[in-house]
Amino acid sequence: MSTIDLRTVTIKPLRHTFTHVAERIGGDKPATRYQEGTFDIQATHNFHYRPTWDPDHEIFDRARTAIVMKDWYAFRDPRQFYYGTYTAARARQQETAESNFAFVESRGLVSALPEAVRHLALELLLPLRHLEWGGNMNNAQICDYGYGTAISQPHIYKAMDHLGIAQYLTRVGLLLADETALDAAKQQWIADPKWQGLRKYVEDSFVLKDWFELFVAHNLVLDGLLYPLVYERIVDDDITMKGGSAIAMLTLFMTEWYGETAKWVDATIKTAAAESPANAQQLSQWTREYLQRGVRAIQPIARHALGANAEAVLGDIEDQFKSRVAKLGLAL
Amino acid sequence: MDMPVAKKKLGLKERYALMTRGLDWQTTYQPMDKVFPFAKYEGIKIHDWDKWEDPFRLTMDAYWKYQAEKEKKLYAIIDAFAQNNGHLGVTDARYVNTLKLFLNGISPLEYMAHRGFAHVGRAFPGVGTRVACLMQSLDEIRHSQTQIHSMSNYNKYYNGMHSFPKMLQRVWYMSVPRSFFDDAVTAGPFEFMIAVGFSFEYVLTNLLFVPFVSGAAYNGDMGAMTFGFSAQSDEARHMTLGLEVIKFVLEQDPDNLPIVQRWIDKWTWRGYRVLTLVAMMMDYMLPKRVMSWKEAWEVYFEQNGGALFKDLARYGIRPPKWLDQIEFDKDHISHQAWSTLYQYGGASNFHTWMPSDEEMDWLSAKYPNTFDKFYRPRFEHWRDEQKKGNRFYNMTLPMLCQTCQIPMIFTEPGDPTQTCYRESTHKGMKYHFCSDGCKEIFDHEPEKYKQSWLPVHQIYQGNCFNPGVDPTAEGFKPLPVVLDYYGVGFGRDNLDFEGSEDQKNFAAWRGAATTNV
Amino acid sequence: MAAVAAVKPYEFEAADRLENFHGNQLLYIGWDQHLMFCAPFCFPLPPAMPFRAFVEQVLPGAFGYHPEFKQIDWSKAEWLASGQPFKPDWDKSLTDNGLAHKAVLRLRTPGLTGIKGSAT
C-alpha cells in the first residue's frame, strides 16, 4: 500500500451526497455537514411498537403538537449546529468565560465590589440556577417529543446550555460567597414570594403536553423576557453602573449565548408561523398568553432589583418583545 | 462584612456535587407525579435519588472543551482521508460492505440512543441520573453524526449507502437492529437503562465496536477507525453509567431484583440476536480478519462478562438465561447468517460472495468442529453452481421470528441439522419464534410483540410498495417494486460482489493509482 | 401471560391479523435437513387452495433449486404441523386440512439428507 500514491488519482464520484439530502438541496451536489448530519435522520414510519409511556402515539409522532407542518425539515438552525460545530462554538465561549473568571479572581475584583452590588448579584442570580435547571428539563422534553431532527437536535444542545449556565451561576455564587449562599438561594426560590411567580411559571410548563407550546412558553417567552431583564438591564446596565462590572464579566457567557440562541428561536417561530395561518394563530395565542403570565412572573424580581425604574424597564422589555415577535409573523 | 477572605478549596467531588446536586426541587404548584409521570409505572422502587453516585464528574464547560478538541482532531483526519482518496487504501472493496452494514444498521441507532437518553433523562426525577443520561444523549448524536460524516466520503464512491435512513426503516434485515431499539425506547425509563445502558453498552458493546474498529484498522480504513477510537472515551463514560444504574436500582429496594433480572435476561438475549450480524461480518466480510466471532464471544462475553456477573452476584443477580444455548451456537451463527444474506442477496443493500479456498481454510481452523461438517459442503455447492452460472438467489420470502425478527435460521440447541421452531398462541392467533429466549420474551409481553412490523408479512399485506403501484396488475412482479420501496438499486446495491460496480470501480481506481504515478 | 407495564391500557390489534392479507392466509413450511434454504418459507395463500396445488404448484418454485427436490418420493413424505404428526388430504383445501392462518408445516423426506449428507 505504501508504494501507491493514492492522492494522484482523480476519480469521478458516483454521487456527491446521500439521496435524501440531494432531494432536499435541489439535486446531487456537495452538501454541508450540517445537512448530512441532520436531514431525515429521525425515523418516521414503520415503527414496531407503541410506547408504553404514551400508547396513543408512535415513538415519533406529528400529533404531539397542534402545530402542523407539511415538512418538519423546513426548520433550519441559522447557526448550522451539528455536534461538531456546537461543541466548537461552546468551547470558544467557555474559554472566554474561563479567562473572565480567572481575571476577576486574580485581580481580587470580588472584594472590590460594593457590598450592595455583591448582595444584589447573589440574590438575583443564584435562584436562577433552579430556573436554568427547569430550562434543561424543558428542552430535554422538546428534544424527546419534537418531530424531525432539524427541530429536535438544537434542543439537546439548548438543554445542556441551560445546565452549563446553571453551573456558571453556581460558580458565581461560590466566587462571591460560599456554599451556604447556594442553600439560601434555593430557599428563596422555594419560599420567597418574589420568586414564586417564576417558579409557578416553570412548574406549570413542566406538565405541558404540547411540545411546541412548551417551546413558546420557555424558549420564546420566558428566555425572551428574563435574559433581557436580568443580564442586559440589571447586570449590564444597572449593576455595572453601580460598580459591578466584574459581575457583567462573569455573566458574559449568558449575554452572548442569549443573543446567539434567540436568532435560532426566531428562525424557528418564523418558519412555523409562515407555514399556515392556523399555525400563526396558534403561536400568537400561546405567545399572548405566556407573555402576560411571564411579565407578571418577572415583575417582583424587576422591582426588587430596579426599584422605581422597574415599570419603565419592564415596559421597554415588553415592547421590544412585542416588536420582535411581530417581525416573526405573530399578531399579539 | 460577611465576605469570606480565604475560601477553603473544594475537592473535585464536593465541587461537582455543588454544580449539579440541589439544582432540583420538590415542585408544589404541580404535583411531582405529574411532573415525572414515568418514574413509577414499571414497578421499580426508588427511595432516595441522592444515593446515586455520579459515575463521572464532568461539568459542561469541561465537557465542551474536551469534546471540541476531540472533534477537531477527528474531522482533520476525516478531511485528510477524503482528500487523499484514503478509501483506495483498504484491503479490498469487499471491505466496504461492512461499512454499509454499519451506516445503515448502526448509525441511525446511535441517533435513536440519543433520543432515548433524552427521554429517560427527562423522565428520571434524580438530578445526578438526569445529567448523566442527558450527557449520553448528547454523546450519542455525536456518534451518529461522526459516523455519517466519516462514511459520507465512501458514499460518494460506493453503492449501498446512499439512502441509509430509508433503508433502516424498510429493508427486511434492518428490522432486526431497528426493532431492538424500538423495543428499548418504547419501554419505561428503567428498562431502557437496563436494555441500552447496561446490557448493550456494558455487556455487549465490545462485541460490536471492537470488531468494527479493529476490522477497520486491519483493513486499512483510517477513516472509520478514527471515529471508533474517538468514541472510545465516550463509551468509557457510558459503560460506567450502565453499571452505576444497575447497582443503584438494586441497592434501592429488594423488590427491584426480579424485575431487573428479567430485563437482564431479555436484553442480553435481544442484544445477542442483533450481534448475529456482527458475527457474520467478522467471519465473512472482513477481507483481513481480526479474530473469529467465537473467539470474540469467548474473550468479551465469557471472560469479561463472567467477571461482571460474579461481581453482581452480591446483589442476587445471576448470569443471563440461555447462555448454554449461546455457548453451543457460537460455532454456528456466523455461518448461518452468511448463508442467509448470501441467498437473499437479491433483496439487500450490500454485496455477498462465497469465501475463497483460503478463507474456507481459515474458517475450518477457527471452527474445527462445525465448519467442514455442516457449512463447507453448502458453500462449495453454491460456489460450483455459481461457476455454472446458477448463483443461488432465494426468491421466496422466509418465515421470521416474531421477537428478534431474524428469519428462522437458527437450529435446535444441540442439533445443528434441525431448524428450531417454537410457537405460542395469543388471543387465538399463532406466533412463531426462533428460540426459547424469543418465545419467553413474547410470552411475557404479547401485547407488545404482536405489533411487530415484520417485513415479510408487510410485503404480503401490500405495505411495501411506493404509491401508485398496483399489485393486482397483470404480470405483477413483487421483487422490483419492493426494492424500489427499499431504495435498493437493482444490480448496483444488491447481488454478488463478483461483477459488481464496486468491484470494477475499485479495481480501475486502484489500477490508475498504481500506473499513473 | 403477563401484561405490559404501561401508563394506560396497552392493547392493540395484531399487526398480522388474517383480514390484513386480502383474502389470503399465511402458511409456513420448512424442509427438514435441507438447510440450504436458511429458514422455512412464508406464503400468502387462499384458504381454499387444495393441498395438492400447494405441493405441486407452490413448492417447486421455493425448493426447486435443491438437487434433491426432484428425488422426493411424495408417497413417503412425512408431515408435521406445529410439530405434531400431520396427514394431509391432498385433495382438500388448506382450511379443510385444518391449516389456519399462520400454520406451520415441516416436510420430512426420509433418505434425503442434503448435500453430501450435511443437512444442507
Ligand SMILES: [Fe+2]
Ligand atoms: Fe454510541
Ligand SMILES: [Fe+2]
Ligand atoms: Fe428470535
